Amino acid sequence: MNSPVYKKNKSSATQNTCTLCAPLGASVVFKGVENSMMILHGGQGCATYIRRYIIGTCREPVDIASSSFSETEVIFGGEFSLGKAIDNVIAQYHPEVIGIATTCLAETIGDDINGIIKKYNAKKNTGVHLIPISTPSYKGTHIDGFNAAVYALCDFFAQPGTKENNVGIFPGFLSAADLRHIAEIVRSFKLEPIIVPDYSQTLDGGVWKTYHSIAPGGTGIARLKLLGSVRSAISFVTDQVNDAAGLLHARFGVPAQYLPVPIGVKATDSFVDTLKTISGREPDSVLVQDRARLIDSYIDGHKMVYNKKTILYGDAAFVSAMARFSCEIGLCPVCIATGDRSASLKKLVADIEWPSAQKPHIVEDADFTDILELSRTLNPDLVIGNSKGYQLSCELGVPLIRVGFPIADRIGGERILHTGYKGSQELYDRIVNTIIARSQESSDIGYGTY
């Protein structure tokens, strides 16, 4: 039996959106490129909105420049102001790379940023790499902007070369802790990961002794160039339009491997098996022990999680991975929702074996009003998603397990580990303990029923 697909009332406006804006995704990607800056072509408010979300989750300084539209640019176009913004950013930050993403306004007036950048380069020849990314938010989400920026970087920098021990990793929008852990797993197979983007330091760094106008860290130009000669490109991304691994395959013959985000035993096994094949090595004892501990904890906690009804939401690739993980540990997803429009969530979850004969509702292009309306009829025990779902969890009177992005109402959002056996273990413990705490709260004797 197919999953019921919730039909959104298309005549109604989106309320309390389940996604963020497209240039936000592109801005996060450029935080993962060494010595780079981002300029948003459009109004200043967009840069403020985006900075608020990134800083709210990562608690690190995040500078995003703007071509700062006024009425003049809206009427006559923003070529002059974009040129000025590029000049200013080069003078103040001295970057090697500048990403230039369009806001809704620049897209609406039809500014040709490719043409503007060509003209700018012809006139000034600064030596700074200027990379345009079209990110209309009325057409796409933060994930579309993220994937478009990763694609643009590969398209711009990747070059053919001699194959060495490098593996290209396109992780999608994960936490800084996830990026560090994924790199650690790849290196345990004696392979060198080229992660695009890698904001594991820039968005989760230490204390500085001296001020840096651009945070240290990120994947540098030399490594981006090597993407054309990696032994394999591993992608956890489901976007078929901005498919960076597909680009490397088509242009340089790099084998492209598409895997689910490695959350849970099965999905992490797929990642580990792929690395085994590429490297010809067995997983090291740390990975083997992490896996064994995770399975042991599933046995310990299964009676607490079994059949607990769960609402899941987030971007399509991430939420489908969370759905797989939920089923693996015995939770019963009753609603799986995404604000994405371009990736078919229904297809991504089609092969999941649901624990109950009652299939979950799959909601695409969802907002929180849709999710709440549906969830009220489903009597859930838990909500799992980013901090934008806090109100949803309050309305439903059930706990929220914070995962994904943004986590703007807690500290440490950038340090939440979701991936690998280790990250799955942390997630599992948090889920089980939340269920136990809830049971304990309603107990007269101070203990749960477990």
Ligand code: SF4
């Ligand atoms: S106007 Fe568009 S680009 Fe600017 S913040 Fe809003 S959604 Fe994002």
